[in-house]
Amino acid sequence: MRAxxxxxxxxxxxxxxxxxILDQTRLPHEEVVLECRTVADVEAAIRRLAVRGAxxxxxxxxxxxxxxxxxxxxxxRQAGERLVxxxxxxxxxxxxxxxxxxxxxxxxxxxxxxxxIEREDEDACARMGELGAALVPDGANILTHCNTGMxxxxxxxxxxxxxxxxxxxxxxxxxWVDETRPVLQGARLTSWELQRLxxxxxxxxxxxxxSLMARGLVDLVITGADRIAANGDVANKIGTYALAxxxxxxxxxxxxxxxxSTVDLEKQSGSDIWVEERxxxxxxxxxxxxxxxxxxxxxxxxxxxxxxxxxTAIVTERGIVREPYRERLRRLVGGDAA
Amino acid sequence: MRAxxxxxxxxxxxxxxxxxILDQTRLPHEEVVLECRTVADVEAAIRRLAVRGAxxxxxxxxxxxxxxxxxxxxxxRQAGERLVxxxxxxxxxxxxxxxxxxxxxxxxxxxxxxxxIEREDEDACARMGELGAALVPDGANILTHCNTGMxxxxxxxxxxxxxxxxxxxxxxxxxWVDETRPVLQGARLTSWELQRLxxxxxxxxxxxxxSLMARGLVDLVITGADRIAANGDVANKIGTYALAxxxxxxxxxxxxxxxxSTVDLEKQSGSDIWVEERxxxxxxxxxxxxxxxxxxxxxxxxxxxxxxxxxTAIVTERGIVREPYRERLRRLVGGDAA
Numbered sequence: 001m002r003a004x005x006x007x008x009x010x011x012x013x014x015x016x017x018x019x020x021i022l023d024q025t026r027l028p029h030e031e032v033v034l035e036c037r038t039v040a041d042v043e044a045a046i047r048r049l050a051v052r053g054a055x056x057x058x059x060x061x062x063x064x065x066x067x068x069x070x071x072x073x074x075x076x077r078q079a080g081e082r083l084v085x086x087x088x089x090x091x092x093x094x095x096x097x098x099x100x101x102x103x104x105x106x107x108x109x110x111x112x113x114x115x116x117i118e119r120e121d122e123d124a125c126a127r128m129g130e131l132g133a134a135l136v137p138d139g140a141n142i143l144t145h146c147n148t149g150m151x152x153x154x155x156x157x158x159x160x161x162x163x164x165x166x167x168x169x170x171x172x173x174x175x176w177v178d179e180t181r182p183v184l185q186g187a188r189l190t191s192w193e194l195q196r197l198x199x200x201x202x203x204x205x206x207x208x209x210x211s212l213m214a215r216g217l218v219d220l221v222i223t224g225a226d227r228i229a230a231n232g233d234v235a236n237k238i239g240t241y242a243l244a245x246x247x248x249x250x251x252x253x254x255x256x257x258x259x260x261s262t263v264d265l266e267k268q269s270g271s272d273i274w275v276e277e278r279x280x281x282x283x284x285x286x287x288x289x290x291x292x293x294x295x296x297x298x299x300x301x302x303x304x305x306x307x308x309x310x311x312t313a314i315v316t317e318r319g320i321v322r323e324p325y326r327e328r329l330r331r332l333v334g335g336d337a338a
Numbered sequence: 339m340r341a342x343x344x345x346x347x348x349x350x351x352x353x354x355x356x357x358x359i360l361d362q363t364r365l366p367h368e369e370v371v372l373e374c375r376t377v378a379d380v381e382a383a384i385r386r387l388a389v390r391g392a393x394x395x396x397x398x399x400x401x402x403x404x405x406x407x408x409x410x411x412x413x414x415r416q417a418g419e420r421l422v423x424x425x426x427x428x429x430x431x432x433x434x435x436x437x438x439x440x441x442x443x444x445x446x447x448x449x450x451x452x453x454x455i456e457r458e459d460e461d462a463c464a465r466m467g468e469l470g471a472a473l474v475p476d477g478a479n480i481l482t483h484c485n486t487g488m489x490x491x492x493x494x495x496x497x498x499x500x501x502x503x504x505x506x507x508x509x510x511x512x513x514w515v516d517e518t519r520p521v522l523q524g525a526r527l528t529s530w531e532l533q534r535l536x537x538x539x540x541x542x543x544x545x546x547x548x549s550l551m552a553r554g555l556v557d558l559v560i561t562g563a564d565r566i567a568a569n570g571d572v573a574n575k576i577g578t579y580a581l582a583x584x585x586x587x588x589x590x591x592x593x594x595x596x597x598x599s600t601v602d603l604e605k606q607s608g609s610d611i612w613v614e615e616r617x618x619x620x621x622x623x624x625x626x627x628x629x630x631x632x633x634x635x636x637x638x639x640x641x642x643x644x645x646x647x648x649x650t651a652i653v654t655e656r657g658i659v660r661e662p663y664r665e666r667l668r669r670l671v672g673g674d675a676a
Contacts, residue, residue: 002378028630029628029631079457089606090484177521179621180545181519181543181544182545184629185628187629188630191631192631195631201634202635202636202637203618203621203622203630203634203635203636204621204637204638205519205576205577206519206544206577207544207580208576208637208638208642209641210577211579211613214579214642214643219516238543238545238546239545239546239548241548241549241552242545242549242580242584245583245584245587246546246580246583246584249583249586249587273548280541283525283541283542283543287629288627289626289627291522291526291625292369292525292526292529292530292541293366293529293530296525296529296539296541297539297540297541298541298542299540299542299546300542300543301545301546301549304546304549305549305552329440
């Protein structure tokens, strides 16, 4: 069952030769659409997090190549390289660019391929939702991190898609939404989406997750992923690894939901994944409010790596994978890339 | 060795019949002093976190009773009850109020007792610093949480006092200062203090602590405490418990530094400690910036409880305590209250 089209929020949308990007930095208080007409427009939107979330980044990059192809097809490969460089941790941009360039090299239609990637992602979300919802008990208190919903996919989302599907199927679920410092995707985006969908939720500070678990108020944790290595190690938004350690300590299952496009069989383990660092002003002056003293030294890694041993299961559109991950992920994704 | 007086920041200072409170909500960008002339002034300052930190709260409350005694001694007991109600988790207010009221009941000088509490706290900080610094290896990367420095004591601080003493003794230390959502005492106050003292530091998001540990970049964690139960369970700023679990997972020692005035032998364990909840606007609209959608449900516990089993040692001014805590804390604090 696919989510009714009316409930979908489109983070990126191709219309009349323009890639329309919903500016997520302005949410939840303003819905502003950026009209991108060049690859540079899309690059800028990605860099400042107007569009974010691994699957949506892949879809945006594929359509950006549609913009390049319509203006000057000879720039396609270089445009792809620039797009890949915008966000080095999430693999989906590289995956989408490689796929589109391969089609273009074969004389195929760039835009049609971008649209295929988008449609497939929508279907993958629906399928992850169905498969993952089986892991969610009735009455579950679910802790999630960052934003993994419609805003970062072409469908109902990855981890949030699982939650939404369980809710829509009549299970009574309640979601602990953690803020997700430093960019607060949980407070700003996940809160907005879940309330819009009528899913019961409560916002908490990232620092409160452990005591919720200690009080027995978390039945499962589910997050998305930006890149999954061949051995099942998961790179995701900074803070994910802490939740996995805490879940393990408290005997709470820790699930990851991500389409197979997020699996990178070329990375043998998490230590091969490059963790992007973002501007320290996200810490020293969040949202323009100078909080720390001027020139405070800061370190702002955007992602962390959760070892496969802490991951109870990975929900993909092709099935739910459990340990041993290496063998099972390779079989699922298709051994050719390994 | 006591810290040179010139380096001390005074969070509260009695001068000419007025309790001067440095407004910590305005730091680090403005140094504003609130002149409190009544108990109600002090109560208001405590409630809005202008003064905070367990020992400083005790000192502020003791001096507030000095204000009450000088206007109408018959109001002393009632004033004490109102002060205790401002912050129910930190035990130091109750401890200081009980001590001052006992002296007043015996016909003693309220203000002299308040000053004695202040001087003893300054000495306790110096002593904790000396004892605790022995736990800090040369070259240590130290992770700390919240603010535990001069701003929350009459001396060099509790956990930060330990760090400062190690630094002053010539040990090369570097401090990871976590932001400490939701009120960001780490980003705003600890960053400011450590830079003022010339202690090398780097600000990180709370969500980054786990990956610092995974990378081997944390040699020890040290925090303060708001209340320590008879069995060694430690109530402290929300997020402390997560750090203790993470430290245990990574084999990193987890220390607590707190004066014996923070030990409450009447509480048998952490489950007897009442955890204060603060206004959810700290999460939905931090520092006046509306981030979450309007009316987002939120849960904002201000503290959590770390079980004694995760605490490597507690540094007090009377000695360093390790497991078994119940017996050793009772001996240290004086069995009379048990």
